[in-house]
Amino acid sequence: MRKILLSAILVCFMVMGATPAFAAGSQFIIINKSNNQLGYYENSKLTKVFRVGTGRSASYTPEGKFKIVNKIVNRPYYKGNIPGGSPRNPLGNRWLGLNARGTWGTTYAIHGNNNPSSIGGYVSSGCVRMHNSEVQWLYSKVKVGTPVIITTSGKSFDSIATASGYKVKKSTITVPVSSSAVLKKGSRGDEVIELQRTLTKLGYNTKGIDGIFGAATDAAVRKYQKAKNLKVDGIVGPATKKALGMI
Structure with a gap:
């Protein structure tokens, strides 16, 4: 059966x-x-x-x-x-x-x-x-x-x-750094750090450079977008990245 x-x-x-x-x-x-x-x-x-x-x-x-x-x-x-x-x-x-x-x-x-x-x-x-x-x-x-x-x-x-509990061998391949990923509230990592540094240098306060796209970074992005006549949505896509010199 x-x-x-x-x-x-x-x-x-x-x-x-x-x-x-x-x-x-x-x-x-x-x-x-x-x-x-x-x-x-x-x-x-x-x-x-x-x-x-x-x-x-x-x-x-x-x-x-x-x-x-x-x-x-x-x-x-x-x-x-x-x-x-x-x-x-x-x-x-x-x-x-x-x-x-x-x-x-x-x-x-x-x-x-x-x-x-x-x-x-x-x-x-x-x-x-x-x-x-x-x-x-x-x-x-x-x-x-x-x-x-x-x-x-x-x-x-x-x-x-x-x-996560895995025993791994040290990686020998090169992990690509993506510059085309969209950054937005909740994003984390090296690209967010670059974004925060760039905004801070331009006078837009992200209240820290920690690699975490939180409320302060979102507010800074929106202020920058408004000043540059970009779409004010807090999303750092190709247009905003280009204006910031990130691509």
Whole structure:
């Protein structure tokens, strides 16, 4: 009876185009929302780093320790009634579902997208976006059950991994510093420090240079934007960065 039940579950997953959740090997993923980068570890070593897009609001993309619970090729976009594989599909060509906030890979995921210019920004309703070619590579590597750590931190990938209980080998790859990620209230990291230093030099008080985009930094950005006839929204995107000389 148990064998029959397991077979039925496997058939159900195959029909859905997904892979059932079994234990993964020695690999894990870290997603750092402070710089919108994803680090892929294999055999306890950082192997690849990718730029990603995360939630429009800091609370949209959940933080914590999760697992990849399903893998789907060309998932349909049910909300818009767009079939999988369509160039109009905002979910791209690969879906790596996460068991976040009581869901089972149906709501939150690492996936591709049909808007490459959004990668690196705070743009989604909660999912983690990647370039289609890059999520294809990741999809080919990770197994169902692979741990995923999502955090907002000014630390390196290796430091985050160690703090999360992983023993890792020292990284030898160069982690890119993104200058295209959108900065806004809730952002953290080296780019925020650069922003605060630049604003302070220009006479806009951020009340400290701590790498945390809080209320004071938000107010300083808005004052600067108003003075430069930019859109006053507190969001440091390409136009504001260009005016500040950050790109």
